[in-house]
Amino acid sequence: MDTPGFPPESRPFCVAHQAGLDVLRASRADWLYVSPAGDFDHNGDRSGHYRVAAHLHPEDRISYADFAIPLIDEAVDGRHPHEHLLISSS
Structure with a gap:
């Protein structure tokens, strides 16, 4: 969020999600x-x-179609408990 090129309009959304992640952790x-x-x-x-x-x-x-794959993989295998996964195809 604090890197050059990060869209400032996305910051409030990301800050709120970080707070939610902190609660989970x-x-x-x-x-x-x-x-x-x-x-x-x-x-x-x-x-x-x-x-x-x-x-x-x-x-x-x-x-969206590729993002569904790791969601299903995790639902079936559960290899990453208590983790934050960042998913990309590029």
């Missing part, structure tokens, strides 16, 4: 927090692949 709940790439493309085609990243750039993208 402090809880005893079983949780997974998943964030799509900055270019979350509802018209994009399904490529069938995705990557989990430590950091994303605003220009990274993922289609």
Whole structure:
């Protein structure tokens, strides 16, 4: 959020989501927090692949169809409990 090129109009949204993530991290709940790439493309085609990243750039993208894949993978396998996953296809 504090990097050059980050859209200032997105900051309040991201600050609020960070606060929610902080609440989850402090809880005893079983949780997974998943964030799509900055270019979350509802018209994009399904490529069938995705990557989990430590950091994303605003220009990274993922289609809705590709974003569904890690959600299903996690629902079935649950490999990332208590983690924040950043998902991109680029």
